Amino acid sequence: MKTPLCDFDMDELTTLVENLGEQKYRAKQLMRHIVAFDCFDEYTDLPKTFISKLKESYIDRAVTEKTRVTASDGAIRYLFETQCGDLIESVYLPHDYGNSVCVSCQVGCGMGCVFCASGRYGIKRNLSAGEILSQVLYIARDKKACGGINKIVMMGSGEPLANYDNTLKFIRLVNSPNGLNIGMRSISVSTCGLPSAIEKLASDGASCTLSLSLHAAQDEKRKCIMRVAEKYTVESLIDALRTYFDKTGRRVVIEYILIDGFNDTDSDVQALKDRLKGLCCHINLIPLNPTDGCDMKPPPRKKAYAFCEKLKSVGLSATVRRSMGSDVAGACGQLKNRTAESKIIKKIP
Ligand code: SAH
Numbered sequence: 001m002k003t004p005l006c007d008f009d010m011d012e013l014t015t016l017v018e019n020l021g022e023q024k025y026r027a028k029q030l031m032r033h034i035v036a037f038d039c040f041d042e043y044t045d046l047p048k049t050f051i052s053k054l055k056e057s058y059i060d061r062a063v064t065e066k067t068r069v070t071a072s073d074g075a076i077r078y079l080f081e082t083q084c085g086d087l088i089e090s091v092y093l094p095h096d097y098g099n100s101v102c103v104s105c106q107v108g109c110g111m112g113c114v115f116c117a118s119g120r121y122g123i124k125r126n127l128s129a130g131e132i133l134s135q136v137l138y139i140a141r142d143k144k145a146c147g148g149i150n151k152i153v154m155m156g157s158g159e160p161l162a163n164y165d166n167t168l169k170f171i172r173l174v175n176s177p178n179g180l181n182i183g184m185r186s187i188s189v190s191t192c193g194l195p196s197a198i199e200k201l202a203s204d205g206a207s208c209t210l211s212l213s214l215h216a217a218q219d220e221k222r223k224c225i226m227r228v229a230e231k232y233t234v235e236s237l238i239d240a241l242r243t244y245f246d247k248t249g250r251r252v253v254i255e256y257i258l259i260d261g262f263n264d265t266d267s268d269v270q271a272l273k274d275r276l277k278g279l280c281c282h283i284n285l286i287p288l289n290p291t292d293g294c295d296m297k298p299p300p301r302k303k304a305y306a307f308c309e310k311l312k313s314v315g316l317s318a319t320v321r322r323s324m325g326s327d328v329a330g331a332c333g334q335l336k337n338r339t340a341e342s343k344i345i346k347k348i349p
Helices: 010-019 026-035 048-057 129-142 160-175 195-203 219-225 234-248 266-276 301-313 334-338
Strands: 063-070 076-082 087-095 098-102 106-108 123-126 151-154 187-191 209-213 252-258 281-287 318-320
Touching (some): 063 129, 076 129, 129 160, 195 209, 195 234, 234 252, 301 318
Parallel strands (some): 098 151, 209 252, 252 281, 281 318
Antiparallel strands (some): 076 087
8 A cells, every 4th residue: 555645744745755865845846736636647847757756655645536415505525435445525515704624534433422324333444644634635626616625624434532643643734834724723623522632632732623522411311322421421521621721722612412302401401501611612502413223303493492592591602503515415424324335344342
């Protein structure tokens, strides 16, 4: 298997160029091609001998498009294939205020949340930083005419903090002035909640927007829908969020899927109030997107908004998220699961 060039940062690329006997400045030229998602044939300002040497050990593109589905609201769900034939999904979301890309960071997911299609077949492997970045670079090139990409959300398949090193490297690459130069504030990392990794992210200087997929404020309830809750308590997660806020100054986001009759009652309002007291946060309420093989349902729209009002009445900041692209095979992992070529990975025991 060859290494994708997009796995390299500027320093690594400089070393690579020098090791192949070329001048340092070639690294900048190379980086420009990588960021433009060019193929080797488009590296026209580089010597042919150098390109031949590159081709021996490296590949120009880490993903190729397998298929795409476009929603009526302009959202596009892409299914990509990696060099070794794994399938991953990314979503392009156009907004009046800029365009976002939602990326996957693992092939499958090992977290086993019951409502989530991405983890239905377990995890196969982590994606490299370059494989995560390629999803953005491909879409940025594809949608160039629409003004490029302004925002990244790590909310596709996989758990970013369980693939910590590659996630951090991806954030640095996409944030780099030599890369797409997307500001930390415009990069969101969503996690099911791994407390020590949350704190490490803050210490490592990645001051991106952090979203915690809480979904229930009581441990027993959370354990019913999220396997990770067996390991970490809600209290330990909120403590980690406080540390994150103290170190980065960034307001955190609480993701809260609304499941009819399960986590949208008055006692849930009270539990959220008690748990989130004094934490600088905003709650994103997401009506559950029904997935194949899961019989939980979202509450009626009116009930979702009433729940939101109740949260506000106890002093919490909350909104109901407008769902985009729900007619392009819904929530994470569903397009892949519905693709005939999709291989069953490893069943969760
Ligand atoms: N592992 C990370 C990121 C991937 S999931 C995390 O857990 O945050 C991204 C978001 O989509 C999470 O908030 C997740 O809980 C949510 N999600 C997954 N399946 C969903 C569904 N069926 N309906 C609504 N949201 C869902």
